[in-house]
Amino acid sequence: xxxxADVAVGSVNGGRLPGFLVRPxxxxxxxxxxxxxxxxxxxxxxxxxxxxxxxxxxTVLIPxxxxxxxxxxxxxxxxxxxxxxxxxxxxxxxxxxxxxLAAQPTVDPDRIGVVGFCMGGGFALLLSQTxxxxxxxxxxxxxxxxxxxxxxxxxxxGGRDREFTDGYxxxxxxxxxxxxxxxxxxxxxxxxHSFMTRTPGITGALARRLPIRADFHEPSATDATQRMxxxxxxxx
Numbered sequence: 001x002x003x004x005a006d007v008a009v010g011s012v013n014g015g016r017l018p019g020f021l022v023r024p025x026x027x028x029x030x031x032x033x034x035x036x037x038x039x040x041x042x043x044x045x046x047x048x049x050x051x052x053x054x055x056x057x058x059t060v061l062i063p064x065x066x067x068x069x070x071x072x073x074x075x076x077x078x079x080x081x082x083x084x085x086x087x088x089x090x091x092x093x094x095x096x097x098x099x100x101l102a103a104q105p106t107v108d109p110d111r112i113g114v115v116g117f118c119m120g121g122g123f124a125l126l127l128s129q130t131x132x133x134x135x136x137x138x139x140x141x142x143x144x145x146x147x148x149x150x151x152x153x154x155x156x157x158g159g160r161d162r163e164f165t166d167g168y169x170x171x172x173x174x175x176x177x178x179x180x181x182x183x184x185x186x187x188x189x190x191x192x193h194s195f196m197t198r199t200p201g202i203t204g205a206l207a208r209r210l211p212i213r214a215d216f217h218e219p220s221a222t223d224a225t226q227r228m229x230x231x232x233x234x235x236x
């Protein structure tokens with residue numbers, strides 16, 4: 001059983017940021033995850049994955065980064081720019097989400113990780129180098145700036161994704177190995193981008209035809225989920 005709620009998080013950037021919180025029913029302090037969503041935002045699929053993580057024993061908070069201002073396209077563009085450059089207000093919003101989680105009575109503040117998908121995968125990599133998270137879980141994410149994670153990393157990529165893969169997983173794994181950071185990096189050859197989620201309608205149809213080959217791939221999603229949960233059990 002899980003408990004969920006829509007919440008408001010005070011931001012270091014000013015104002016309050018909406019978010020989605022889901023946690024195990026137990027009131028005992030336990031591990032938690034800041035979850036950064038994909039480019040499509042706060043979709044039912046993102047909430048589904050958060051609920052699955054809660055059923056596995058993790059409190060999950062998804063901050064709604066695209067709700068920063070009144071014009072959503074501008075928020076999306078600014079958030080994407082932050083992911084690409086490693087600078088911007090969205091990183092402050094992520095830190096606000098982490099602090100808010102750490103203050104919750106059902107969260108052990110020393111056991112907080114970050115998980116992200118697509119755009120959120122880039123954020124997970126950026127946040128992995130802050131020293132504030134116990135573990136990072138990027139799914140098919142990358143940034144335009146060099147990152148040097150200092151926490152354990154479990155990362156998953158789709159081999160049919162020509163844009164986000166392109167040798168990046170191999171470079172990430174080599175860097176983590178060279179610096180002695182615990183890691184599990186895997187490329188799924190039969191999967192494209194966004195293989196963890198289903199994108200309905202014309203948006204999904206178009207995404208399947210793009211070079212990223214974005215589409216749900218159940219075998220890869222199942223294996224990636226199992227690897228993630230095993231890694232979290234060890235490191236979080």
